[in-house]
Amino acid sequence: MHISEGVLSPPVLAAGWALAAGGLAVGLKKTPVAKLPETALVSAVLFLASLVHVPVGPSSIHLTLLGLAGILLGWSAVPALFIALFLQGLLFQFGGLLSLGVNTVSMGTSALVAFSVFRLLPKKLPVLGAFAGGFAAVLIGTLIVVTALWVSDNDLKATAALLFAANVPLAAVEGLISVFIVAFLLKMAPAYVSGSTRI
Secondary structure, three states: OOOOOOOOOHHHHHHHHHHHHHHHHHHHHOOOHHHHHHHHHHHHHHHHHOOOEEEEOOEEEEOOOHHHHHHHHHHHHHHHHHHHHHHHHHHHOOOOOOOHHHHHHHHHHHHHHHHHHHHHOOOOOHHHHHHHHHHHHHHHHHHHHHHHHHHHOHHHHHHHHHHHHHHHHHHHHHHHHHHHHHHHHHHHOOHHHHOOOOO
16 A cells, blocks of 8 residues: 555645644654554564565555554554654655655554454454454555545546455455454453553
């Protein structure tokens, strides 16, 4: 879900940076010092998970682990994602630096949606919450990326539709990955999943 450099229109880029700045401010405010190591670890995992990607037009499909990041970090996922995306853009030109704002918004919003879905579903069904959160995260992120492409250029409408279709199977895979990891953490380190994270 990285949008490449030079694809989005200036108004979309500006809106992305404005929203990303707001999300980062809230995310940093809601990240206690004691949670920084966990946030840094998730950021590193996000960085690595999305290094293997398949290009689809001006974007790509790849593992995101956005649902998992949201479930574990809540608002702290936004700065974690920003750092991972910044380093990918700087070191590997994945997504680019001008589009970093929009990419942060799409992925940060996805993580927050996953967190909300996981917390809203009954606590007795954490596996269902993990799947729904992981699935919803990819779909929401894809919708934001598709909308940004659509608004930026009419010629990108076909690419936007292709991108959405390509990400639907990925959403199911991400949901299953979230299930396995959340189930493992609930067994081995339940505090990471059922701790004091609040949206």
